[in-house]
Amino acid sequence: MPQIGSYALLLALALSGYSFVAGLIALLHDGSERLGETARRAGIATFAAVVLAAVVLVTAAFSDDFSIAYIFHHSNRDLPAPYKFATLWSGQEGSLLFWSLLLASYGLVLRLRHKTDSRLFAHASVIIAAVQVFFLLLLNFAAHPFAIMQGSLPSDGNGLNPLLQYPEMVIHPPMLYLGYVGFTVPFAFALGALIMRYPGEKWIHITRRWTMVTWGFLTCGVFLGAHWAYSVLGWGGYWGWDPVENASLMPWLTGTAFLHSVMMQEKRGMLKVWNMWLIFATFLLSIFGTFLTRSGVVSSVHAFAQSSIGDWFVAFLALTFVVCLVSFIKNRSHLSSEHKLESLVSRESSFLFNNLLLLVACFTVLWGTLFPVLSEWVQGTKVTVGAPFFNRVNVPVALLLLLLTAVGPLLAWRKTSLESLKRNFLWPAIGSLATVVLLIALGLRPWKDSSYLYSLMTIALSVLVALTVISEFIRGGRVISRHTRQNLFASMVHLAHRNTRRYGGYIVHFGVIVIMIGFAGAAFNQDKEQEMGYGDRMALGGYTLVCRSYTQEYKPNYASEWAIIDVFKGGRQIDTLYPERRFYNASQQTSTIVANRSTFKEDLYLVYEGLNQETGRPIIKVHLNPLVMWIWVGVWIMICGTVIALIPNAVPVRVPAPVRVQAAPVGAGD
Amino acid sequence: MILFICALFTVAVLFYVFYMPGELLIAPEKTRVAYLRERKDVVYENLRDLNFEYKAGKLPEVDYQSMKASLEEEAASVLAEISRLERITASSPPAERKGMRV
Incomplete structure (x- = not known):
């Protein structure tokens, strides 16, 4: 064989x-x-x-x-x-x-x-x-x-590897790889179109659609990885800015930037050079991600395979970059812009800022990921940067992106008068401010800690985005309703069918804000660790945990030991959880299986950490993580939005008004 | 057995790659008219979007009229170029038309 x-x-x-x-x-x-x-x-x-x-x-x-x-x-x-x-x-x-x-x-x-x-x-x-x-x-x-x-x-x-023996591992890598590998296709179309100086518009549509498919897979892959980390690694979090996590995030960020800026090329013939390089960068970052995962150049909990194939990847990356650069220099005249930015208050400028922010985030992640390698080259000692470095830059960037997500759809192409912006923005802004007041009234104190402030801002901006998305649906639905006499909801469905890309995109934005609200919950995480023998109790955030017993089981592949913990709230038993530890016979390694009681409000997350070496008593760690379920729900909404955006429009393009015919030749995009 | 499987697979692959009896059916290369038609569709779609945004109250009248005029101008230019190229194709003799890509 x-x-x-x-x-x-x-x-x-x-x-x-x-x-x-x-x-x-x-x-x-x-x-x-x-x-x-x-x-x-x-x-x-x-x-x-x-x-x-x-x-x-x-x-x-x-x-x-x-x-x-x-x-x-x-x-x-x-x-x-x-x-x-x-x-x-x-x-x-x-x-x-x-x-x-x-x-x-x-x-x-x-x-x-x-x-x-x-x-x-x-x-x-x-x-x-x-x-x-x-x-x-x-x-x-x-x-x-x-x-x-x-x-x-x-x-x-x-x-x-025991860490890989978890159901999601059967689908997470294929999804991630479908994303990584898939970026080769838009790259091939973009580079091919540049080399042949493609004279039409078709290549950009093909590239955009392939990018969207690939981006959808990568989104699934990234979040499945986050869910796996949350369920298996047992540290209570879903994202640790690990180099391999970062490797998947970078092409996602540049791919997201491309999906936005490509609209400027389609609608206004602008940013052609920028878009070309975004696609090149996305492909190069995908290869770079595979290199990081496979070469062992950085240490990571996810790098399951390490070897000396790094040189091959470096050579391939260098060669690809040279091919891109030479093709670009030779054909750059083909990429001249057809229009210029006319106003700062326009859809174009919102996309431009969105792209700049996404690239700042990408560069920060790249810098932080490579810093241990660079510091070792320069100083001889490996200096690792942790979550605080990444959060310091990326949290404000994410907040600004949320603001742009709220404002962008309200802006028109070319320019928007402040009057119309004010008119369309008024009610969402009032709703967002009301949310701030409500949250403070409910006890959130943003002045006590910067994480509380960020959390409040995230929720307020998410509400702002949600209201602008809803107002876009209602405004569009009313136009359809006036013509078709359908009710508003039917009109909104009709609207989404007419322009799947735009309204699918809004649904993706809605998914993003649901995820962001989930992230905001991390500011209020609590945890506690305690030795728990039979009948011992532990209290955290309104929950009381009582250890009923411990038990063991032997299976052909592993031996497992788990705790049986009864969960009480308000004096009433609401659940029983079974945090588990497994010992795998073949690899002689141990892993944890987390017990998680997940609700929209919070996750009660239990880890059986093993026996205390001194006392011989079992240790249970409990995390109370608010709003985590919102993240996974948000991902499903994003996937639905992506699928809708990929469906062709139901209504064909029709000529809206007669046009005057003049005898003038046109470049047609060339 | 292994040798037989490998040889069989190779023969099948080579047969598929190189065996092309008769005339090759190749999709015609796109003409300039085809590219212009694509451009026309894009401009029409932009016009449709613009009308919709105007009706949804996102654009003041002045901006709408100026943007509409500019897009209509572009559409008119594209249509004029398409009809010019189609006239050339129609007026040329069939033998000449066969080898022409407009």
Whole structure:
């Protein structure tokens, strides 16, 4: 079996190499349609070869073929079936194969849809083939997933890292990778359009749609990772500014910036250079994220695979940057702006500020992530920056972004009179101020601590955004209602169908504010740790916890020990929680499984920390985390909004008014 | 067995990549008219959005009229260019038209 996998990888490399070279020659020479077609087909065949390699690896995991070193290191006989499947992306070599598989899948979709615009798609196909060649070179020569074990065959494997043995780990990496890998597609279209000096508008629509799909996957991946960290790591938080978390956040930030600024290019022919570089940066940051996760250059709780493939990634990043730069310098005249910024109070300026803020956030995250590496180079000692550094910059940036999210939709293209801004902004602003008064009346004291102040501002600005989004729906719904005589709600649904992108986008904004309210709750987190024997009690924030007993269970894959804790509130028992510790036999490692009672108001989060070494008594840590559930609900709303934004408009574009025909040629975007 | 599977897979892949009997069906390359039509759709969509925002009360009359005039002007230019190119195509002899990309 491993021989078939190895051969499939070699064949995939040959096919993608052919797809790249033949595709390039066909693009350079007119009349090479047959050669171009073979290049396209070779790209499709690459998919088949990579699928074969992946199937071989998964089959090896299910058949406990420990002659393959990768299977020996990342699986064991008693590993449950879903985690055996997840072995594919649990280690270095497998995850690179998974990268390659997803890229081949995206490439397959793109190559099958080549008739949409054959020349643009041919350019994009060649660029994707080039990226594929890099990953297949890695797989064949630096991180081979089918390397054979030396010496006598082991009877069992080392097992999967216990931290990865959690249901979300079966879907979190695929989502994240769909996001990372997916950014190759908009990158390929953007670079292809630049190289061929694409004369129309189509490429920007294609790039935007692919970016939105990819961004949606990355959003899911990032938040699934946060949820996994919250449920498994047992420190009571969901985001620790860990380098690998940061690696996923950076392309998300630049991708978000692009999804906003691309509207300026579509509507006003502005920011073409900026958008091109945003897409380049997003792709480079995706590769950089994979490099951070895989190279071991930074230490992280998430970096499950470390090796010396860093040099390969550095070379690839440098080469890609040079290709982007040369293509840009050669074709920059194609990207000249058609209009200029006319007013600071306009939709254009709000997008511009939004982009600047997102890039400030991205740069801060990049700087903080690389600071340990840079400080070691310069000073010889590794200086790590923690959450306070990231929060000091990113919390104010997030608040400003919330403000722009509220104001932006109320602004018109080109310019907005202060009069109309005042008229549209008045009621949302009053609602937001009323929220501030209400929260202070309820006991929030922003002057006591900066985290309380930020929390208050976050909630007030979130209310402001919510009210502007609602007012946008109502205002638009009324226009539809006047014409169709439908009721307001039906009109708002009709409105969303007419312009899915805009109103889907507003729903995404609504999801963002729900998440932000969840984040704001962190200012009021409480925790307590205590040794708890049978019948011992612990009180926190209105809850009383009583330890009923401890129990143990032995399963083939692990031995577990858990506490049985009764939860009382107001003198009445409301729940029983079971915080757990597991000891995995194959890897000889321990992990915690958190017990969490989650409500919209707060999470009661229990961790069984093990035995006190001195007293021999079990330690229970309890966290009371307000509003955390809002984060997960907000993510679902964001996903719904993204899906709606991707649905084509229900009503076709119609000419709103007759136009005067004049005999004047137009550049049509060129 | 392993050798047979690898050989079979390779033959199947090579057959798929290189076997193209008969004339190749290739999508025609886009013409300048096609690009202009795309541009026209974008301008029309912008006009539709502008009308909607005006009706929703987000724009004062003066701004609306000036923006509408500018977009209409652009639409008119694009339409004029499309009809000019279509006239050229229609007036050229069929043999010449076949090799022409406008």
